[in-house]
Amino acid sequence: MEQAAKHPAIIKTRLQYLTDRQGFLGTVFLMPAVMYILLLVAIPFFLAIAFSLSDVTVGDTSLDYVGLENFRRVLETPQFRRALLNSFIFTLTAQLIVIILANILAVIFYEDFPGKWIARMLIIMPWATPISLGTIGWLWIFDSKFSPIDWVLQQLGLLGPDTLLGPGKHLNYLGREELAMVVVIFIHVWRMLPLATVILLAGLSSIDKDLIDQAEVDGATFWRIHTRIRIPLLFPIMSIALLFGMIFTFGDMVVVFVLTRGGPVYYTQVLPTWAWFKGIDGGNLSEGAAVALFLFPLLLVVAIFMLRSASRSEVN
Amino acid sequence: MTSRRWPKRVALFVGVAFFCFFAVFPFLIMLINTFKQDADLYRPQNNPFIYNFPATLDNLRLLFQETNYLTFAKNSLIVGGVVVIITLVIAIPAAYSLARLTGSLGESAGILIFLVYLVPPSLLFIPLFRIVAALHLNDTLWALVLVYPTISIPFSTWLLMGFFKSIPRDLEEAAMVDGFSRLGAFLRVILPLSMSGVVAVIVFTFTLTLHEFVYAATFITSSDQRTLSAGVPIELVRGDVFYWQSLLAAAIIVAIPVAIVYNFFLDRLVSGFTMGAVKG
Amino acid sequence: MATVETRNIKKHFGSVKAVDGVNLAIREGEFFVILGPSGCGKTTLMRMIAGLETPTEGTVLIDDQDVTGLPPRMRNLAMVFQSYALYPHMTVFDNIAFPLKAQKTPKQELRLKVEATATTLGVNLLLDRKPRQLSGGEKQRVALCRAMVKEPEFLLLDEPLSNLDAKLRVAARSELEMFQRQMGITTIFVTHDQIEAMAMGDRIVVMSAGKIMQVGPPQEIYHDPANLFVATFLGSPTINLLEKDGILVGFRPEHYLPLAASIVKSDLVTTIPLRVSLVENLGPDRLVYGEVEDSFEGKTTAAKLPSMVAIPIEPGETYDFVIETKHLKFFDKLSGLKTEPITF
Numbered sequence: 001m002e003q004a005a006k007h008p009a010i011i012k013t014r015l016q017y018l019t020d021r022q023g024f025l026g027t028v029f030l031m032p033a034v035m036y037i038l039l040l041v042a043i044p045f046f047l048a049i050a051f052s053l054s055d056v057t058v059g060d061t062s063l064d065y066v067g068l069e070n071f072r073r074v075l076e077t078p079q080f081r082r083a084l085l086n087s088f089i090f091t092l093t094a095q096l097i098v099i100i101l102a103n104i105l106a107v108i109f110y111e112d113f114p115g116k117w118i119a120r121m122l123i124i125m126p127w128a129t130p131i132s133l134g135t136i137g138w139l140w141i142f143d144s145k146f147s148p149i150d151w152v153l154q155q156l157g158l159l160g161p162d163t164l165l166g167p168g169k170h171l172n173y174l175g176r177e178e179l180a181m182v183v184v185i186f187i188h189v190w191r192m193l194p195l196a197t198v199i200l201l202a203g204l205s206s207i208d209k210d211l212i213d214q215a216e217v218d219g220a221t222f223w224r225i226h227t228r229i230r231i232p233l234l235f236p237i238m239s240i241a242l243l244f245g246m247i248f249t250f251g252d253m254v255v256v257f258v259l260t261r262g263g264p265v266y267y268t269q270v271l272p273t274w275a276w277f278k279g280i281d282g283g284n285l286s287e288g289a290a291v292a293l294f295l296f297p298l299l300l301v302v303a304i305f306m307l308r309s310a311s312r313s314e315v316n
Numbered sequence: 317m318t319s320r321r322w323p324k325r326v327a328l329f330v331g332v333a334f335f336c337f338f339a340v341f342p343f344l345i346m347l348i349n350t351f352k353q354d355a356d357l358y359r360p361q362n363n364p365f366i367y368n369f370p371a372t373l374d375n376l377r378l379l380f381q382e383t384n385y386l387t388f389a390k391n392s393l394i395v396g397g398v399v400v401i402i403t404l405v406i407a408i409p410a411a412y413s414l415a416r417l418t419g420s421l422g423e424s425a426g427i428l429i430f431l432v433y434l435v436p437p438s439l440l441f442i443p444l445f446r447i448v449a450a451l452h453l454n455d456t457l458w459a460l461v462l463v464y465p466t467i468s469i470p471f472s473t474w475l476l477m478g479f480f481k482s483i484p485r486d487l488e489e490a491a492m493v494d495g496f497s498r499l500g501a502f503l504r505v506i507l508p509l510s511m512s513g514v515v516a517v518i519v520f521t522f523t524l525t526l527h528e529f530v531y532a533a534t535f536i537t538s539s540d541q542r543t544l545s546a547g548v549p550i551e552l553v554r555g556d557v558f559y560w561q562s563l564l565a566a567a568i569i570v571a572i573p574v575a576i577v578y579n580f581f582l583d584r585l586v587s588g589f590t591m592g593a594v595k596g
Numbered sequence: 597m598a599t600v601e602t603r604n605i606k607k608h609f610g611s612v613k614a615v616d617g618v619n620l621a622i623r624e625g626e627f628f629v630i631l632g633p634s635g636c637g638k639t640t641l642m643r644m645i646a647g648l649e650t651p652t653e654g655t656v657l658i659d660d661q662d663v664t665g666l667p668p669r670m671r672n673l674a675m676v677f678q679s680y681a682l683y684p685h686m687t688v689f690d691n692i693a694f695p696l697k698a699q700k701t702p703k704q705e706l707r708l709k710v711e712a713t714a715t716t717l718g719v720n721l722l723l724d725r726k727p728r729q730l731s732g733g734e735k736q737r738v739a740l741c742r743a744m745v746k747e748p749e750f751l752l753l754d755e756p757l758s759n760l761d762a763k764l765r766v767a768a769r770s771e772l773e774m775f776q777r778q779m780g781i782t783t784i785f786v787t788h789d790q791i792e793a794m795a796m797g798d799r800i801v802v803m804s805a806g807k808i809m810q811v812g813p814p815q816e817i818y819h820d821p822a823n824l825f826v827a828t829f830l831g832s833p834t835i836n837l838l839e840k841d842g843i844l845v846g847f848r849p850e851h852y853l854p855l856a857a858s859i860v861k862s863d864l865v866t867t868i869p870l871r872v873s874l875v876e877n878l879g880p881d882r883l884v885y886g887e888v889e890d891s892f893e894g895k896t897t898a899a900k901l902p903s904m905v906a907i908p909i910e911p912g913e914t915y916d917f918v919i920e921t922k923h924l925k926f927f928d929k930l931s932g933l934k935t936e937p938i939t940f
Contacts, residue, residue, distance in 0.1 A: 025498055026417030029409035030425065033469055036406060037432050040444070040466045045435070047443035056446075101335075108331045121579040122336045125343060125571060128578035130527040130545045133567035137342030140349070140560055146357070148345060148364035169360075194339070202586045251436025254529045258549045272438030272530070279442045280534055289442045296439060303434050307427065489648050490681035494742070495669045495698025508685050 051289035058283035070290040074278075079262075083269040084294060086181070090270060091250045094188035098245055099238065101189070102196035107226065109197065110204050127194035135258040138187050142173035142259075174260050177267040184256060184268055188249050195248075196241040203237030204230065243306045250298055271295055343568055350375060350565035357561060375561035385566055387540050388547035391457055395543055396525040398461045403468040403521045404514065410469070411476030412502060416485070426477060433470035437530040448535050459535040460543065464528065468521040475520070475584070479513035480506065516584035523574055544570055598659050598672075598749035598782050599624050600645060605654030607640050607806075614640040616806035617654075622784060627776050629797035630786045633829070637806040638786045639754060645784065646752055647671050658749065669698065674743035675752040678759065680735045682727035688714075688738050689723040695746040713745040717775075732760045733768055740775070750782035757792060769795060790830045794818065802826045820925075824932035827925060833883065833900065837892035838868070839929065843938055844892055846925040849883070849900035855916040857905045865918040870897060872911050884909050 052070050054063045074080050109120065126134060141148055150170050153159035161167045173179045207230060215225045231238075253272035256262060262269040262277065269277075271294055279288015345364070349357060351371035362368045379385050414426045444463060445454075453459040483506060491501035507514075525543070532546035539551050548566045552559065578585075600622040607615040615637040622628045630638040643649040645656055647668035655664045663671050674695075682691050689710060696706045714720040717737045727735060736756055743751055756772075757765045773796050776783050787793055793800050794814045802809040802817060802825070809829075810822040821827035827835050827846050836852065838845040858865060868888050873896070876883040884899040891897055899917060901909075909915065928935040 023417075026413045026422075029413035029417065032406045033410035033429065033473060034425075036465060036469060037429065040463060041432050041435060041440065044440045044443040044447060047447070048440065051443060051446075104331065105335050108328060108335070111328060113328060113332065117579070119332050119336055120582070121575055122340045124339075124578055124582065125575040126339050128523070128575040129343075129567070129571040130529070130574075132529050132545045132549045133570055134342060136549055136563055136567050137346050140564060141342060141345055146360055146364075151360065151364050190338070198582060198586050202583075247434050247436065251438045253438045257529075257533075272436075275438065275442065276530075276534075280445065285442055285446065292439050292442055295436065299434060299436070299439070303431050306434075307431075484679065484681070486677045486679055486681040487683060489668075490675070490677060490683075490742075491694070492648070493646060493668045493673065493675045494695040495746070497667065497669065500698070505683055 048289045048293060051286050052293050054286050056285045058285060066286070070286050074287055074290045079266040079269055080274060080291060082266055083262075083271050083274040083291070086268060087250055087270045087295075089181070090185055090188060091246055094185050094192065094249055095242055095245045097185075097189045098192045098196050099242055101193055102200050102241065103231075103238075105193065105197040106200035106204055109201055123197065124194040126191045131191055131252070131254045132258050134191060135187060135255050138183070138190075139259055142183055144170055144172045144175055147171070147173065175264050177264060180260055180264060180268050184259060187255050187259065188252070191255075192245045192249060196245055199237060199241040199244075200234065203234045207233050240306065243302050247299060247302055251295055343571055346564040346568040346571070349561050350568060352561055354561075375559075375565055378559065379562040379565050383552055383562065384539050384542070384547065385544075385552070385562075388542055388544045388551075391541065391547075392526055392543040392545070395457050395460050395464065396522045399464045399468060399525050400518050400521045402461070402465045403472050404517065406465065407469050407472040407476060407517065408507075408514070411473045412480050412506065414473065415477045415480035416488070426474070429470050430474050433467065433474070437467070437528070441530050441534045444531070445534050453535075455536055455538050455541055457536075457541060457543075460525070460528075460531060463531050463535075464525050467528070468524050472517040472521060475517060476510065476513050479510050483509055513584065516581050519577055519581045520585055523578065526570065526574065600750060600782065600784065601657040601660075602641070602645065603655045603657065605641070605644060605651045605656065607637070607644060607649060608652045613806050615644070615651075618803075618806075618808055620801060620808070620811070622782060624782055625780045626798040627773070627783045627785065627796055629793040629800045630784065630803060631788070631790060631793040631797075631800050631829075632803035632809075633788055635805075636803040638788075638803050641803070642752055642754060642784060642786050646673060646675055672749045673752060674746065674748035674750075676736070676739045676743050676754065676756045678755045680727075680739040680756070680759075682730075682735060682738060682742075684727050686726075687723065688719065688725050688727070688730070691727065691738060692723075692741045692745050695742060699746065709745055710741075713741045717741050717744075733764050736760070736768060740772075744779070744781075748781070750784065751776075753783065753785045755787050756785075757787070758789070772796070790832070794830070802829060804829075820934075822934050824927045827927065833898040835925075836888075836897045837895070838888065838890045839892045840890055840938065842929050843935060844927040844929050845938075846927060847919045847923055849898040850902075851919050851923040852897075852899040852917050853901065853905065853919075854899075854907050854909070855918050856907050857901070858918050860918075860920050864921055866921050866924065867916055867918050869914055870899065870917045871914040872909055874911055875909055879903070882909070 050063060053065060053067065055066045055069075056063055105123070109116070109123075113119075140146070147170065150159055153165060153171070154169065157163055159165050159171065160169050165171060171179065173183050211229060211233075212225060215229055220228070251272060253270070253276060256268055256270050256273045257276070260268045262273050271291060275288045275292040278291055279285050282288070348365060348367075351373065352367065353369045353372050353374070356362055356367065356369040357364075359368075410429070414422045414429075448454050448459045448463070451459075451462075453462065487505050487509075488498070488501045491505045492498060496504060527545060528543075529545045532543050533550065536542050536546070539547070542551060544566075548563065552563050552566060600620075602618055602620045605615060605618050606613070618637075618641060630641060632638045640649060644651050647656075647663070647666055647670070651664060655662050657663065658671060658673075668675075682688075683694065686694070692710045692714060693706055696709060701709070710723075711720060714723060717740055719734060719737050719741060722730065722734060722738070727738070730738065739756070753772075757768055760768055769792060785792075785796060797814055799811060799813055800817050801811045804825050810817055810826045812820075817826060818830050821830070824844065824846075828837075831848055833849050835846045835848050852868075852870075855867065870884070870886040870888055872884055872886040874885040876885075880903055882901040882903065882905075884901060885896050886899075888897045901907075924937065926935050926937050927933065
């Protein structure tokens, strides 16, 4: 038994090796995350569907099946139809503007210049700040009586009696339907631009320098290089930035809630805020859930696009 | 050659200035108005960008002493701290598992986890409202502590996954040959090498709890239980009166430190968003 | 010191058979080389011996004990990886000490052992450095220290020389050889480089596509290859092959000399005329390339003349080249296996 003495460690129980076994460790490590998500995301999701098909309210907690009644009722409400429309208008317009501006800004930040670090910090402030707090700043800026922009326009002679934008001394930004919508879109652009820019910038930096050098040797101008080489290569990254932006904007409740509460009247309502007003404020959980569920189809489409562009860019 | 560069430099400068101004404008207003007197602020004909009356600290005093602002801040810090811990404890092992131990099944699980991140609070907040009430957690910070990790875990897992994948496998194997179990190799070699990823997760998770509004506004109704993000817009309005200077001060006090910290960790955070498709 | 054995060991990754039934018995104290092209399964085989992979079938035995289910830390072995796998966040001292920490060695003893091993391998002045500050050769020695400091039963080396540049590689190779001879530790060395294998190995196993092609001492593998794969894998330039009646006749370039230079009696040689197309003068040797009749797949035939053979050889001319008949090797064309000689 000299051999056993040489390897005393070999005689051990199976339990000891659990911490070595790939399968065991992998499962144990993954389980908490999976459980958490199942319990607090999957279950609420199915509950939302259940709610939307029932008559549950804050007062009446019994889940009685009512079929598609809630959806029918919701679809007949003008506020809802406006909210659905607005959600799309705000999201698509804002993202379009963001992508264009982000391209420009990313190209700018690709260069080196003095003070770049500080400039970068300033640029990302809209994204870094809690959105409710940033919107408060804009709430003041677009105030109907005290807006600094109005003051500047007055000084420039563009506002007031006998002026281009007059005769009122104030542009009632949040009280007029079209202006209010523009302001909402504006704020979404303001806060999503940093994220899109930084993502695009990362994409720019990952473009093989050799490609650019080769093009310069071949005599291409800056714009030619940008449009013919950079933009096509950036396509997967750009779509990632775009899709993220769409999800964050489409699902956002805060900007409209803090800025206009959906007003004037209901002209700036979006799906999340309308779901809030119906479900939480109004106590009608089932209708609120029905409204919120309209978010899901777009999210699904976006998620599918993201997966496809992600796998394509990894193959690259 | 130089004559060709000049227009480019000027255009660059103008571009940077324009976008910086666009980004920073509300914060400038916030900063200026923090110290403005009522008499100065509420006169539409006064120049809003300068102090027509002397600057004052009254608004800050009001904010700190006569509102629940500091309570909001305290609540946010508590929630942030606990959520960070929960996230680290759950996301670090999950990320390691997905990066190393589960092969191609792991890739699918990884994608699934990330997709969860795409589900916004505005979809789930109504059923969660009922669940939280059923657990008797409504109107407490614990409701937020329970729910926030559903947002932070997916993204953190994805971020750390990229990190772990970039560590060469043979380091763990060397540690195993040197006498440690897989778990020991993870704790002693992989984790120390991932510290910057862990820090990025901490930063991201903490700022996430600062930003979050929907759940905070839905689950909590008592003023002294609120966090900053929901508390400031909802509570700092006395009746119909907006104490604007304090309100704006409340906003900028949070905005500046968060922006500074974000700037430090930007590259790491972006690599999470680009799903490792781009080496950030 | 340990003996290592694998019995019918297999590793399948889905439908890919990385290792397909390998039986080896490695003797105590021997320097055993696993040689083969990339993808032949040599690294997978080594990893199964180490315990980093679990075999799909078959067993691994160390000192006649079945260790197949055991993790690496239970096998009392040490390994040097191709990348050396030094822990970047630790100093050289901590790197070397790491295995002793796993064994919970007390501080004093640990320090003594680390310093002793470092001195033996000449890295004792580097103990405070971090791995990124080390050169390739230094990293290799530190990796060896880390391996040896725990006095393992046997040592596994996964292509440890391939990351070094050419000049350093030769010096490192002889250092490694002398080290092993001095320590007497059973060593398994994986490489794709046939020169390393021939120089260092007591025995070599040549692998291809997960199977053993041949096992034996270097000279045997080189001069008496069991099949076509081994014959063509070893030897630079590659062995020349002629096809005759379903048999492939092989002869190594260094055995193929001009008639005028041959000192062997004419009835012991075979003459194969060569129409020269290219002559490369390398210094110590001359490589002569050309065409012969019946060459297998029409490939160019090579001759390697030592510089002592000063006969002028011109491209475009045809010369009588001869091989000692005993140096001819014969293989069956279909199976690739060694076969009976034929006359021609």
